[in-house]
Amino acid sequence: MTCNIIMQKPANINLSEYLSAKGLRSTSQRDAILKLFMAAGRHLSAEELHERVRKAHTGISYATVYRTLKLLSEAGLAKENRFDDGFTRYEYNSADDHHDHLICTRCGEISEFENDKIEALQLDVAKKKGFKVRNHKLEIYGLCSKCQRKQGE
Amino acid sequence: MTCNIIMQKPANINLSEYLSAKGLRSTSQRDAILKLFMAAGRHLSAEELHERVRKAHTGISYATVYRTLKLLSEAGLAKENRFDDGFTRYEYNSADDHHDHLICTRCGEISEFENDKIEALQLDVAKKKGFKVRNHKLEIYGLCSKCQRKQGE
DNA sequence: GATGATATTGCAAGTCATTTGCAACAAGCA
DNA sequence: TGCTTGTTGCAAATGACTTGCAATATCATC
Numbered sequence: 001m002t003c004n005i006i007m008q009k010p011a012n013i014n015l016s017e018y019l020s021a022k023g024l025r026s027t028s029q030r031d032a033i034l035k036l037f038m039a040a041g042r043h044l045s046a047e048e049l050h051e052r053v054r055k056a057h058t059g060i061s062y063a064t065v066y067r068t069l070k071l072l073s074e075a076g077l078a079k080e081n082r083f084d085d086g087f088t089r090y091e092y093n094s095a096d097d098h099h100d101h102l103i104c105t106r107c108g109e110i111s112e113f114e115n116d117k118i119e120a121l122q123l124d125v126a127k128k129k130g131f132k133v134r135n136h137k138l139e140i141y142g143l144c145s146k147c148q149r150k151q152g153e
Numbered sequence: 154m155t156c157n158i159i160m161q162k163p164a165n166i167n168l169s170e171y172l173s174a175k176g177l178r179s180t181s182q183r184d185a186i187l188k189l190f191m192a193a194g195r196h197l198s199a200e201e202l203h204e205r206v207r208k209a210h211t212g213i214s215y216a217t218v219y220r221t222l223k224l225l226s227e228a229g230l231a232k233e234n235r236f237d238d239g240f241t242r243y244e245y246n247s248a249d250d251h252h253d254h255l256i257c258t259r260c261g262e263i264s265e266f267e268n269d270k271i272e273a274l275q276l277d278v279a280k281k282k283g284f285k286v287r288n289h290k291l292e293i294y295g296l297c298s299k300c301q302r303k304q305g306e
Numbered sequence: 307g308a309t310g311a312t313a314t315t316g317c318a319a320g321t322c323a324t325t326t327g328c329a330a331c332a333a334g335c336a
Numbered sequence: 337t338g339c340t341t342g343t344t345g346c347a348a349a350t351g352a353c354t355t356g357c358a359a360t361a362t363c364a365t366c
Contacts, residue, residue: 025333025342046324061345066324084235084290087323102284111282118274122293125266130298131255137237139290140275145283178313178362199353214316219353240352 018075032057033068034077042091043081043110049090083110083139100137104144106151111144171228185210186221187230195244196234196263202243236263236292253290257297264297 015034019026036052037044050065069090072078079093083103089110098119099112118138126133143151168187172179189205190197203218222243225231232246236256242263251272252265271291279286 023342027333027343029344059345063325063346064344067343070325082235082237102279102282104284105287111284113278113282115274115278118271118278121268121271121274122291125268125271126255126293126295129255129264129266130301131257131264131293132296132301133293134258134295136293137291138275140279140284140286141289142279142287143285148283148285176313180314180361182315212316216317216354217315220314223354 015072015075015077018077024071029057029060029064030068030071032060033065034072037069037072037078037090038092042112043089044091045087045089047087084141100139102140102142102144104147105141106143106147109144109146168225168228168230171230177224182210182213182217183221183224185213186218187225190222190225190231190243191245195265196242197244198240198242200240237294253292255293255295255297257300258294259296259300259303262297262299 015030016026018024019030033049033053036056037049040049040052046062046065046069049069050060050062053060053065069078069080073080073090077093078090081089081091081101083089083101085108099114100118102111102113103109122136123133168183169179171177172183186202186206189209190202193202193205199215199218199222202222203213203215206213206218222231222233226233226243230246231243234242234244234254236242236254238261252267253271255264255266256262275289276286
């Protein structure tokens with residue numbers, strides 16, 4: 001059901017290219033953060049990432065995690081998502097992969113979907129209003145199947 | 154197909170009914186805030202509302218505006234929207250009126266739309282994942298027609 | 307209308323995620 | 337190896353929003 005026929009290309013830029021193009025420096029902290037960020041799967045908050053980073057690589061500060069996450073976003077390697085739970089979650093941004101989110105308000109599980117029809121309809125709506133779309137965001141909040149079952153207990 | 158997305162209770166309630174039902178009190182501050190909130194049109198931030206309220210009715214504090222806005226939300230008279238600009242905007246919640254938003258990232262204009270097809274597709278997606286929808290949020294960011302023209306200047 | 311229990315207010319101080327100033331430190335070119 | 341300048345960790349600052357508290361106002365009851 002979820003099999004993706006087209007292989008997802010990784011984000012086209014890699015970090016060290018981006019850094020040197022901008023005259024920035026490569027550091028052990030940045031490497032460690034990127035590595036754990038990519039390994040972690042999606043939708044990590046800065047706090048969660050910091051936790052993991054600190055375990056593997058003592059002494060990396062909160063500030064550095066935030067700064068690096070911002071850097072990764074600018075480089076196109078990460079994408080920021082501000083859901084309704086009050087803090088920003090980051091996901092690794094593979095090129096051209098746009099998707100939207102289903103968010104379980106009970107357990108916090110976030111799953112993804114893609115729907116071309118919805119995208120097309122959005123463009124129609126925007127066009128009718130003379131609006132030029134740059135970005136969009138669709139979030140569906142509710143209960144995942146697990147939590148529906150638990151709810152009955 | 155019926156849209157069983159439950160958004161919020163219809164706002165057929167008026168404030169004084171809600172207050173007395175809950176054992177709460179009606180105050181001149183609450184009246185003033187509600188009046189200006191309703192008169193103001195949509196998508197006001199707490200700050201904007203406070204500004205207006207203060208002009209008409211000196212001495213109403215920020216805290217009271219926030220508290221009243223929260224009260225109105227609980228009463229179903231207001232709806233909170235957290236867009237990507239970092240702060241919450243409130244709109245008057247007329248019963249059963251669900252809509253989504255087009256947001257101009259240049260001038261901040263917010264316009265609304267409704268699209269039943271998109272809503273239906275969302276329910277499909279959710280259904281396929283065994284997800285029970287409680288709420289959803291669709292925001293399209295870009296440039297309104299005015300700002301596209303200005304962009305060229 | 308006066309009384310009194312308690313909801314509400316304004317103010318200032320507190321949250322909480324995120325950002326920033328700064329001095330110590332490190333990368334990487336010369 | 338030296339030196340310029342980007343980076344880091346720390347602590348303090350931000351900024352939207354919330355809350356504690358003492359003063360005040362509401363409203364059911366007398």
